[in-house]
Amino acid sequence: MVAVILTGLLALTADLIWYKKSTSSVRAISLIGLLVSGALVIQQWYRPDEDVLARMVTVDRFGLAIQFILIVSCFLCLLFSDGYLKEKRIAFREFYPLALWSTAGGMLMATSKNLLVIFLGLEVLSIALYVMAGMSRSEHKSEESALKYFLLGSFASGFLLYGIAFVYGATGGLNLDEIASAWSANNLAAKNMLLFGLGLLLVGLGFKSAFVPFHQWTPDVYQGAPTNVTAFMAAVSKIAAIAALYRVLHGMLPLRDLWIPALTVIAILTMTVGNLVALTQKDVKRILGYSSIAHAGYLLVGLLAHFSNPGQIGVTTVLYYLLAYSLMTIGTLAIVSMVAKEGREETTVASFNGLWKQSPLAAGVLIIFMASMIGIPITAGFVGKFQIFVDSINANLGLLAIALAINSVISIAYYLGIAKAAFVSDEETPRVAKMNTGLSTTVAICAAGVLLIGVLFAPISQWLGNDLNETPVMAMNAGQATK
Amino acid sequence: MIPLYWYLGLGLLMFTVGAVGVVVRRNPIVIFMCIELMLNAVNLTFLAFARYQPTPLPIGGLPDSWMSGQMMVIFVMAVAAAEVAVGLGIIMAIFRLRDNVDIDEMNLLKG
Numbered sequence: 001m002v003a004v005i006l007t008g009l010l011a012l013t014a015d016l017i018w019y020k021k022s023t024s025s026v027r028a029i030s031l032i033g034l035l036v037s038g039a040l041v042i043q044q045w046y047r048p049d050e051d052v053l054a055r056m057v058t059v060d061r062f063g064l065a066i067q068f069i070l071i072v073s074c075f076l077c078l079l080f081s082d083g084y085l086k087e088k089r090i091a092f093r094e095f096y097p098l099a100l101w102s103t104a105g106g107m108l109m110a111t112s113k114n115l116l117v118i119f120l121g122l123e124v125l126s127i128a129l130y131v132m133a134g135m136s137r138s139e140h141k142s143e144e145s146a147l148k149y150f151l152l153g154s155f156a157s158g159f160l161l162y163g164i165a166f167v168y169g170a171t172g173g174l175n176l177d178e179i180a181s182a183w184s185a186n187n188l189a190a191k192n193m194l195l196f197g198l199g200l201l202l203v204g205l206g207f208k209s210a211f212v213p214f215h216q217w218t219p220d221v222y223q224g225a226p227t228n229v230t231a232f233m234a235a236v237s238k239i240a241a242i243a244a245l246y247r248v249l250h251g252m253l254p255l256r257d258l259w260i261p262a263l264t265v266i267a268i269l270t271m272t273v274g275n276l277v278a279l280t281q282k283d284v285k286r287i288l289g290y291s292s293i294a295h296a297g298y299l300l301v302g303l304l305a306h307f308s309n310p311g312q313i314g315v316t317t318v319l320y321y322l323l324a325y326s327l328m329t330i331g332t333l334a335i336v337s338m339v340a341k342e343g344r345e346e347t348t349v350a351s352f353n354g355l356w357k358q359s360p361l362a363a364g365v366l367i368i369f370m371a372s373m374i375g376i377p378i379t380a381g382f383v384g385k386f387q388i389f390v391d392s393i394n395a396n397l398g399l400l401a402i403a404l405a406i407n408s409v410i411s412i413a414y415y416l417g418i419a420k421a422a423f424v425s426d427e428e429t430p431r432v433a434k435m436n437t438g439l440s441t442t443v444a445i446c447a448a449g450v451l452l453i454g455v456l457f458a459p460i461s462q463w464l465g466n467d468l469n470e471t472p473v474m475a476m477n478a479g480q481a482t483k
Numbered sequence: 484m485i486p487l488y489w490y491l492g493l494g495l496l497m498f499t500v501g502a503v504g505v506v507v508r509r510n511p512i513v514i515f516m517c518i519e520l521m522l523n524a525v526n527l528t529f530l531a532f533a534r535y536q537p538t539p540l541p542i543g544g545l546p547d548s549w550m551s552g553q554m555m556v557i558f559v560m561a562v563a564a565a566e567v568a569v570g571l572g573i574i575m576a577i578f579r580l581r582d583n584v585d586i587d588e589m590n591l592l593k594g
Contacts, residue, residue, distance in 0.1 A: 116551070116554070116555055116558060119558070119562075120558060120562070123562045123565070123566075127562075127565055127566060127569050130569050130570075130573065131569055131572075134573050134576060137576055137580075138580070140580060140581065140591055141591050141592060143573065143576050143577045143580055144577070144589045144591055144592055145592060146573045146576075147511060147573050147574065147577060147589065148589070148592070150566075150569065150570050150573055151505070151511060151514055151515070151518070151570075154515075154518045154566050154570070155502075155505050155518055155521075157562075158498075158501070158502070158518055158521035158522055158525065161522065161525040161559060162498055162521070162524070162525050162528065164525075164555070165494075165525050165528040165529050165532065165555075166528070168529065168532055168533075168551065168552055168555070169491075169528070169532035172536055172537070172538065172548040173547065173548055173551055174551045174555065219592075220592040223592050224591070224592050
């Protein structure tokens with residue numbers, strides 16, 4: 001994590017030194033820095049779990065895996081940004097350091113059990129994102145999305161903070177581990193404050209992860225922001241929010257009889273609303289916004305399954321799904337970024353007509369990503385969804401499993417709509433730009449990744465690891481054996 | 484001494500005023516001020532809780548449970564200041580684009 005921050009500083013310094021030249025030096029430094037940080041994270045992979053830095057930072061496999069996924073996502077986003085930003089005529093070099101610091105904020109959120117650090121990480125992540133969303137300064141849409149994101153984001157952090165204040169009042173500390181002892185202390189006033197605080201905390205985090213009914217900002221911001229920022233937001237910010245949610249829910253385990261039913265309702269609503277509204281949309285980025293809401297719902301199902309039976313069902317399925325989700329989302333949005341041409345950008349579904357003629361490779365990988373989003377076998381999306389489905393059945397959350405299956409069927413319609421548009425050809429010349437090296441590398445990595453982790457899901461899950469030290473398949477067998 | 488609940492009540496009142504203000508007002512700067520009001524309510528709540536901690540105050544130093552609330556307030560203020568810088572920047576950029584910052588006219592993004 002420190003390496004990412006240092007890379008950000010270094011990139012900014014490079015920006016200052018070579019201020020007249022192109023973006024290539026900043027870009028190269030950022031990418032190399034991310035590779036180094038990724039290597040450093042993997043180097044710590046087998047480190048034993050411990051709390052370091054006065055219990056402010058927690059080292060465990062979950063945190064490391066999230067850090068690794070965040071670094072991969074940031075790397076892929078930066079890789080295709082260059083060409084897109086040039087086409088859009090907004091090639092500001094500040095983008096690279098901002099993205100790096102934002103990632104560092106997300107990594108901070110994932111590796112702490114301290115509410116102060118989680119809050120700081122969230123703000124570091126968000127404030128950089130507000131700036132990035134409004135990066136296209138001459139474009140009304142971009143500015144509008146930045147303002148909406150900013151106002152609603154700070155509104156939500158107000159709720160989060162008020163929640164933290166009450167948790168602090170009830171427990172006398174900011175560490176999530178202290179919740180359990182405060183809850184068992186049988187002090188009615190403290191219990192009520194704790195409940196109130198945790199409710200507000202969940203509102204704040206639910207906003208960041210875009211759960212219904214706190215999802216209103218998502219489609220607007222996804223549509224208005226520059227496409228590479230949308231990809232960044234969809235991947236990095238969602239992964240970090242889910243990680244922080246995991247930490248908070250983990251601290252709240254003693255209270256789970258109270259919040260599991262509430263979050264079950266939210267998960268069902270999130271999946272259903274996300275998918276149904278996506279059906280009515282015309283703009284690809286908006287569709288992906290709603291689809292990301294639906295994916296947040298699937299992830300919440302995975303978390304709920306884990307927490308309703310933490311001894312049996314690991315959190316690896318969620319980690320796996322996050323990795324798969326980040327690869328397929330970034331890949332899709334990288335393809336979407338191709339419609340930006342000479343400073344203009346139109347992202348309706350129809351603007352993808354003729355993609356097949358212009359670039360068969362892009363159309364081909366788009367099919368892979370859509371198949372993965374729908375959940376067609378051998379892609380990562382299928383394995384991820386299937387594992388979450390199995391987990392939720394093992395955890396006796398049948399209702400969630402049914403909702404998940406129905407929603408996957410609904411989602412086929414709009415994903416196929418996007419894929420179909422790429423193969424419809426009209427008479428006029430295709431509106432998409434040519435692929436550049438960065439873009440084709442990104443989509444190639446994403447597509448290969450989606451297929452590879454789809455086929456090799458057992459070793460990948462094993463590697464991402466969990467607190468049970470067994471793969472979800474084994475957990476599944478164990479669950480059946482006990483029945 | 485004034486009971487803790489008075490401070491909490493005042494904090495809740497400020498927070499509610501802020502939250503309602505965010506929902507009903509139409510000028511982004513006023514909305515932003517309402518958000519700041521919410522953050523100040525949070526600060527007040529933190530300080531009240533920190534002052535009324537059940538752990539007794541030892542001679543010559545503050546215990547952790549007192550300190551963390553007060554530290555949190557410092558961090559909240561710092562973050563709020565950073566948010567002001569970015570937020571006003573965004574509002575400025577919009578004003579330059581369209582000479583008007585009314586929220587009701589921000590309706591390009593819908594589906």
